[in-house]
Amino acid sequence: MTIKLKTLLDRATKNMGSGMNSVVKESILEVIKLAYDEKIYVLITSGYRSFAEQNKLFAQGRTDKSKPIVTNARAGESLHNYGLALDYVIVSDDGRRAIWTVNNKWKRVAAIAKSLGFAWGGDFSSFLDYPHLQMTGGLTIKDLQNGKRPNLVSKVKKTPKDTPFPGTIYKVKSPLMNGNNIKKIQQKLGMPTKDIDGLYGAKTEKAVIAFQKKNGLQADGVVGKNTWNKLFN
Secondary structure (H helix, E strand, O other), rough: OOOOOOHHHHHHHHHHOOOOOOOHHHHHHHHHHEEEHOOOOOEEEEEEOOOOHHHHHHHHHOOOOOOOOOOOOOOOOOOHHHHEEEEEEEEEEOOOEEEOOOOHHHHHHHHHHHHHEEHHHHHOOOOOOOOOEEOOOOHHHHHOOOOOOOOOOOOOOOOOOOOOOOOOOOOOOOOOOHHHHHHHHHHOOOOOOOOOOOOHHHHHHHHHHHHHHOOOOOOEEEEOHHHHHHHHH
């Protein structure tokens, strides 16, 4: 039985805690939703940490040598302390097993996250931290320690509740426009490799409309049955 999206969202909210920056929280929940559309199941393992929690974690492997060292950051030295960072893992279809092998699913989640404004620890030059995502708004740890806070702007697209896919607001529903199919549509349309991301944004809509006009279809930007059949049959 496949784990439910609501379960992943509820666990994310619980594991992140109440001290997360609102834009970071909204953005990671959107990452979970978009990944779920592609049958990738993302579990958020941690988010906000208080200074006391950070010091306790720092002590692990040092004063408390029963466990390995997991961080070099003391209280106030981690983005987690300011609600600007979180950690994730991919889980099996039933949600019972963590998949720590950094495979294409990990990288796909990272790509979705980066499209929404996150920096991924897998891109770090000094220390590769694959489970880590963060938003700083250009601020450093020193800036945060001095009381500055980033002015983050959400990149999550606001759509009506009845819109069945991410992207522009459409009047017509189409069950064909899910995460897996969108990538197939982009490939079939001959879009550049860099734009084949499984997300239905302005470039994809423009390409669909151009295809519909060329083939005498209703140019509404929605890949319904007629457009789908023309593309793939």
